[in-house]
Amino acid sequence: MHRPERGWHVDDYRQPLPVEPPGPPVPGGSWETARDLVRDYEYADPAIIREICRSGPPEPGRNMLLEGRFYGLRFYLGLRVGDVVDGVVEENGRQARVWGWNYQTLEGHLERGQMDQEVRKWLDTGDVEFHIHGFSQRAAIPNPVVRLGFILFGRATQVRFYRRACRRMEKLTASALTEGGGGGRRMTGFT
Numbered sequence: 001m002h003r004p005e006r007g008w009h010v011d012d013y014r015q016p017l018p019v020e021p022p023g024p025p026v027p028g029g030s031w032e033t034a035r036d037l038v039r040d041y042e043y044a045d046p047a048i049i050r051e052i053c054r055s056g057p058p059e060p061g062r063n064m065l066l067e068g069r070f071y072g073l074r075f076y077l078g079l080r081v082g083d084v085v086d087g088v089v090e091e092n093g094r095q096a097r098v099w100g101w102n103y104q105t106l107e108g109h110l111e112r113g114q115m116d117q118e119v120r121k122w123l124d125t126g127d128v129e130f131h132i133h134g135f136s137q138r139a140a141i142p143n144p145v146v147r148l149g150f151i152l153f154g155r156a157t158q159v160r161f162y163r164r165a166c167r168r169m170e171k172l173t174a175s176a177l178t179e180g181g182g183g184g185r186r187m188t189g190f191t
Contacts, residue, residue, distance in 0.1 A: 008113065008135045009155065015166035017119070017128040017173045025097055025121050030128045033176045034119040034169065035099045043117070043130065043169040048161050052076070058084050058101035068110070070149070070157060078106035085118060096120040100131070110150055111136045111158075130169040132162055 025031035068075040100118020113136030141147040
């Protein structure tokens with residue numbers, strides 16, 4: 001994970017998800033379901049942002065195109081997958097099974113920065129969580145109207161995205177487990 005310089009927004013959100021028994025992830029359980037939702041970018045609220053195009057599953061160097069939405073306006077935002085994490089990590093003497101990935105903005109995006117999204121299962125307790133960590137700042141926006149709009153509304157929209165992503169991830173994971181659908185089901189009705 002990169003450390004941002006001064007003048008950047010740094011965000012860190014953690015959303016508890018349905019718990020599993022301690023130990024490795026349960027097949028078809030909360031961690032696997034959440035992993036599939038993170039892999040497929042399902043946690044993003046399509047009222048704010050939606051994926052338009054990706055050249056395959058998250059792999060380093062792959063590009064994505066997102067469509068940002070704001071009061072009827074559409075902004076096309078290019079991204080590149082940086083790293084994919086898949087394994088066990090140790091944090092503060094505890095082990096967690098982690099799967100996730102990050103992306104960095106490309107030229108022409110409204111922001112500069114990186115966002116990491118991952119799902120963790122703490123092996124000692126069975127707690128499962130969705131974690132978003134990002135750092136960003138406004139990019140050079142040539143259009144003065146778009147630049148002013150981003151100055152006025154960009155940060156609030158970004159925070160709203162993070163909060164809705166956490167709530168949506170919790171609802172989608174719980175719903176998939178309740179319905180017995182397991183991971184990988186595309187469910188876009190939650191906001």
